[in-house]
Amino acid sequence: MYPELGQIALILALLLAVLLSVVPLVGSVTGRDQLQAFARPLSAGLFVFVALAFGILTHAFVTDDFSVAYVANNSNSMLPWYYKFSAVWGGHEGSLLLWVLMLVGWTLAVAVFSRRLPAVMVSQVLAVLGMVTVGFLLFTIITSNPFDRTLPNVPADGADLNPLLQDFGLIVHPPMLYMGYVGFSVAFAFAIAALINGKLDAAWARWSRPWTTVAWAFLSLGIALGSWWAYYELGWGGWWFWDPVENASLLPWLSGTALMHSLAVTEKRGVFKSWTVLLAIVTFSLSLLGTFLVRSGVLTSVHAFASDPDRGTFLLVLLAITIISSLTLYAFRAPVVHVRSRYGSLSREIFLLLNNVLLVAATLLVLVGTLYPLVLDYLDMGRLSIGEPFFNLTFSPLGIAAGLLLGAGIFSRWKKTDGGWLGRKLLWPLAISMLATASVMLAYGTFMPWAFAGVFAAIWVSVATFWDIWDKSGSKKGRLHGLKRQSRSYYGMVLGHLGLAITMAGATVASNYGIERDVRMSPGDTASVGDYQVTFTEIGNRRGKNFTAEYGRFEITNDNGRVVSTLYPEKRQYMVQRNTMTEAGIDAGLFRDVFVAIGERVSDDAWAIRVQYKPLVRWLWLGSLFMAAGGFLAISDRRYRIRDKAPESYPSPVPQGSDTRRPDPAGAAS
Amino acid sequence: MHPIRKKRLTIVLFLLAGVSVAVALTTYALRQNINLFYDPSQIAQGEAPVDVRIRAGGMVEEGSVLRDPESLKVEFKVTDFTSSVLVEYTGILPDLFAEGQGVVAMGRMDGNGRFVADQVLAKHDENYMPPEVNEALEKAAGKRASMPGVQDEAAASY
Numbered sequence: 001m002y003p004e005l006g007q008i009a010l011i012l013a014l015l016l017a018v019l020l021s022v023v024p025l026v027g028s029v030t031g032r033d034q035l036q037a038f039a040r041p042l043s044a045g046l047f048v049f050v051a052l053a054f055g056i057l058t059h060a061f062v063t064d065d066f067s068v069a070y071v072a073n074n075s076n077s078m079l080p081w082y083y084k085f086s087a088v089w090g091g092h093e094g095s096l097l098l099w100v101l102m103l104v105g106w107t108l109a110v111a112v113f114s115r116r117l118p119a120v121m122v123s124q125v126l127a128v129l130g131m132v133t134v135g136f137l138l139f140t141i142i143t144s145n146p147f148d149r150t151l152p153n154v155p156a157d158g159a160d161l162n163p164l165l166q167d168f169g170l171i172v173h174p175p176m177l178y179m180g181y182v183g184f185s186v187a188f189a190f191a192i193a194a195l196i197n198g199k200l201d202a203a204w205a206r207w208s209r210p211w212t213t214v215a216w217a218f219l220s221l222g223i224a225l226g227s228w229w230a231y232y233e234l235g236w237g238g239w240w241f242w243d244p245v246e247n248a249s250l251l252p253w254l255s256g257t258a259l260m261h262s263l264a265v266t267e268k269r270g271v272f273k274s275w276t277v278l279l280a281i282v283t284f285s286l287s288l289l290g291t292f293l294v295r296s297g298v299l300t301s302v303h304a305f306a307s308d309p310d311r312g313t314f315l316l317v318l319l320a321i322t323i324i325s326s327l328t329l330y331a332f333r334a335p336v337v338h339v340r341s342r343y344g345s346l347s348r349e350i351f352l353l354l355n356n357v358l359l360v361a362a363t364l365l366v367l368v369g370t371l372y373p374l375v376l377d378y379l380d381m382g383r384l385s386i387g388e389p390f391f392n393l394t395f396s397p398l399g400i401a402a403g404l405l406l407g408a409g410i411f412s413r414w415k416k417t418d419g420g421w422l423g424r425k426l427l428w429p430l431a432i433s434m435l436a437t438a439s440v441m442l443a444y445g446t447f448m449p450w451a452f453a454g455v456f457a458a459i460w461v462s463v464a465t466f467w468d469i470w471d472k473s474g475s476k477k478g479r480l481h482g483l484k485r486q487s488r489s490y491y492g493m494v495l496g497h498l499g500l501a502i503t504m505a506g507a508t509v510a511s512n513y514g515i516e517r518d519v520r521m522s523p524g525d526t527a528s529v530g531d532y533q534v535t536f537t538e539i540g541n542r543r544g545k546n547f548t549a550e551y552g553r554f555e556i557t558n559d560n561g562r563v564v565s566t567l568y569p570e571k572r573q574y575m576v577q578r579n580t581m582t583e584a585g586i587d588a589g590l591f592r593d594v595f596v597a598i599g600e601r602v603s604d605d606a607w608a609i610r611v612q613y614k615p616l617v618r619w620l621w622l623g624s625l626f627m628a629a630g631g632f633l634a635i636s637d638r639r640y641r642i643r644d645k646a647p648e649s650y651p652s653p654v655p656q657g658s659d660t661r662r663p664d665p666a667g668a669a670s
Numbered sequence: 671m672h673p674i675r676k677k678r679l680t681i682v683l684f685l686l687a688g689v690s691v692a693v694a695l696t697t698y699a700l701r702q703n704i705n706l707f708y709d710p711s712q713i714a715q716g717e718a719p720v721d722v723r724i725r726a727g728g729m730v731e732e733g734s735v736l737r738d739p740e741s742l743k744v745e746f747k748v749t750d751f752t753s754s755v756l757v758e759y760t761g762i763l764p765d766l767f768a769e770g771q772g773v774v775a776m777g778r779m780d781g782n783g784r785f786v787a788d789q790v791l792a793k794h795d796e797n798y799m800p801p802e803v804n805e806a807l808e809k810a811a812g813k814r815a816s817m818p819g820v821q822d823e824a825a826a827s828y
Contacts, residue, residue: 235765345680357685361692368696383707383802385725387776390703394695518761520742571765580765599762608742608762 003068003147006056010147013049013104014137016042020107020130024123036123043111043126046133047104054101057146058088067154070094070146076160076576078546086171087161092295092311093146095174099291100136102175102182107133110186110211117207124193125186132185135318143311160576163547169229177222177249181287183215184252187259188284191277192326195333200277205267208280210635212263213492216256217631223249224624235582235597237516237612239620240507242391247370248290251363255283258359261352269349269414271342274334275356281326286363288319293370344416351409355402362398366391392511396450403457403504406497407433407464429467433460444513444615454508461501465494492634499626506619515613518599522606530613532564532594533557539607547572549583552607554596556587569596584610593617705776709806711813713785714753720779726755726787727774727803735769748773748785750803750810759787766792772803 020042027035057070061084066072074091075084089095107129114122140146190208194200226249231239240246259279266276292315343349369386377383411417411425437456441447472490475482519527526535535555542549549570556565567585574581584597592615599608707725708718718724731754734747742761746769747754757775767773767790777787 345677353681354684354688357688361688365692365696368700372700383805385705385707386700387703387705387723390699393699393702394692397695398692518742520740582765597762600767602737602742602744603739610762 002056002059003065003149006053006060007145007147009049009053009056010137010141010145013046013053014134014141016046016049017130017133017137020046021127021134022130023127024130025127028120028123028127033119036119039123039126040111042130043104043107046130047108050097050101050104050137053147054088054097057094057097058085061085061088064158066156066158067149067151068146069148069150072150072155072158074158074161076158076546078576079158079161079166080545082171083161083166087165089174090161090165090170093140093144095178096136096140096144096295097146098174099178099182100133100140102178103129103133103136103185106182106186110189114207120197121193121199121204121207124196125189128189128192129185132189132322135321139311139314139318143314157576160546160574163572163574163577163579163581164233166546166574167229167233169225169233173222173225173229175222176218176225180215180217180219180222180256181249181252181290183211183218184256184280184284184287186211187215187280188326191280192329195277195329198333200266200273200334202267202270205263205273205276206640209260209263209267210640212256212260212280213631213635216253216260217628219249219253219256220624220631221628223253224621224628228621231617232584232586235584235610237584237595237597237610237614239510239617242369242388244370244374245294247366248293251366251370252283252286252290254359254363254366255279255286258356258363259283261355261359265349265352269343271349272353277330277334279356281323281330285319285323285326286367288315288322292316292319342415346412346417346419346422348409348412348414348417351405351412354405355409358398358402358405362395362402365394365398369394396454399504400453400457403461403500406500407457407460410464410468410497426464429460429463433463436463444509446513448512451508451512454504454512458501458505458508461497461504465497465501469494487637487639489634489637489639492630492632492637495630495633496627497630499623499628499630501623502619502626503623506616506621506623509616510614510620513615514617517611519609519611520602520606521609527609527611529594529611530592530615531559532613534594534596534609534611536607536609542570544572546576547574547581549573550598552585552596552598552609554585556594556596565594567594567596569598571598588618590618591616707774707802709802709809710748710750710753710755711806711810713755713779713783718779720781723776723778725774725776725802726757726785727772728754728806729803730767730769730771730773732769748775750806752810752813755785756783757785757787757790759790761788761790763790764792768792774802 020039023042024036024039027033027038057068059065060068060071061075062081064071064075064077064084066075070091070093074094075087079087087094089098107126110125110129111122114125117125187208190204190211194204223246226246227239230241231237259276262272262276262279265272292312295311295315369390373384373386407429408422408426411422433456436459437452440455440459441452444451469483469486472486473479473482475485515529517527517529519525521527521536523536523538526533528534533556535557536552537555538553540551540553542551549572551568551570554567554569555563556567557563565587567587569585570583572581572583573579582597582599584595586596587594592613595610595612595614597610599610602608705723705725707727710726710728712718713726718726726748728748728750731747731749734745734754736745738744743758744760744763745756745758748757749755757777759775759777771792774791775785775787776789776791777785780786
């Protein structure tokens, strides 16, 4: 009974989404306020029905209703309750429903937090979000209905959730990632609305900024969680494999980062407008591309749940419609470039432009590396794969260049920066960073050019960031007062940049100074890794709720012979799917991890054991936390709570004769 | 030159420089890191280049897995049921590696028809068949079917 209600809720949601994408838009074009007034209630109704459908699906999982095919395929009565809950998005249909739920959640958030925006803008933004929702709801209902029944042959028990996904990481990773992916739809909707309206001005950029930043922060968290999960769950000790599915999430992150920075320039200086709009379109398209790659079955990985060709085709069509229609609109409506010479060739604008060039180049590299094998395969020109070295070789220099540029860019000024002044300014930070990097190299014992460059870039960014705080916080009323005077968005930026530096340091050191060994060990044997001795003391068996496991006991001793920790890595046999899973034993620390995983049994009394020493590997995820925290801090800035300010630069509805092609007044005045 | 033109030129030059560096890096890196896939039949016919990093895949032949008693070295045959190739690997095999399962290995051919793997992949799901392997099996089965008198046991089991 309930599943049918869920189905009906989805269909009603689709109807509301259709109304939302038409009525307010018509109202905004014809200037009829009563039609525009529908936008907010429709958004709220849409959210209610999708949330209802999601709630019903969750209910089916928690109550083990195996008459629902999706539940039967992805759950089991033996599954612990919290995994039954997270299994809702453990398969294709449910994760798509989660995606739609996030989308309507974002839509509702825009409806609620846009009281100060002109009605025209609100109606158009919500209408565009409504269109995206229509696409995804159609996709859900037509190709991936989570409420399909197994009647009349209801299975006695479910096929279980893939053991790899029975983990805390899975509970949180997809929702975070989706929040990011879907969040960029808001930036996209603002861009499209601005194009329809012909109002690409500082106000538009200011409205888009917080939404973009939040989406970016969620995406950063989602990617970091995915990497952390892969590290401890796959039993390989790797944290990034340049797997197409990982790349799919990195692509919108890279272009989203570019978008955040270009929005800042558009808001502060009123330039780069067309570029910013294009980036917003590209970023959302890359989010859609990611969904297509992951969900269509063109890729095979733990994320590709189904390879139903209909789904792939549907998503591809959706992607094509989005890209073609938005680019067409862009071609007709993007403002003609009227940029006066308002910034010098050495200015913050230029630094941010270069930042964008690097980020876009990185996006393209990852895109090429990801799509090239797929395209060749599709054209029947051979099967090939592009290995990790390709990405490491091309991505690292871009990352390092971005870091070096960032350190210098922090000190640059808007409009014009004096070259000599900047050079003198950079001298001390440069010297300090050099010395610090050299001492890090000495501490790790070996000099490696790439490691030096990566660590230097990370330290350089941090030194420049702190130097800038010192400069800015100077005040007659004392340092503390000066520090307090800085805005939250400034501290958000600081956290974001420090986070980048921490992640860079972690990635560089972990990949250059990590030690990975595969050894054959019997109980009693000792293997050394880095400064640690790993002793295999015993092997045993234990029983979990839905698995049996063979576990090993390993003692980790340091140079002084003191036991620092005891690890119990496991090899699990899940009862329902008969899958074997490796659970690594990890002694985590701020400066190093010791990682032990059991491989296969190679003889009666010997096992293949993977022992790894991973310096600074935690910094990778710590840095991402900093970045995300920076994003959230930045949007809590006072200037986004515009209550105490007059409404934005133009009244609503649009006054007559607002020519779309005219350069904006602010630009003409300066 | 007019200052605006000059600035635009600078920007365009910057962009061009960035793009060309990216393109140069990409093509260079691509050329180094493309790994082509070969199935056991192609390797048996000597189509696979020697000492170039390639991928090979097929089913692990039943009863072919042989372990070295002293180290982590292991040998096994990968077959498409027409030809098979001997694979040598030192290290930890993935959880789902088993006789009769599909695998993909990365590595190089030594001169003597052995494939020295540095990486062996078996995917997350027991029902999963790497698409390359699937294709190779179908191709081999198709070849056998066109030869009269050859009974196709292997193909029948799929």
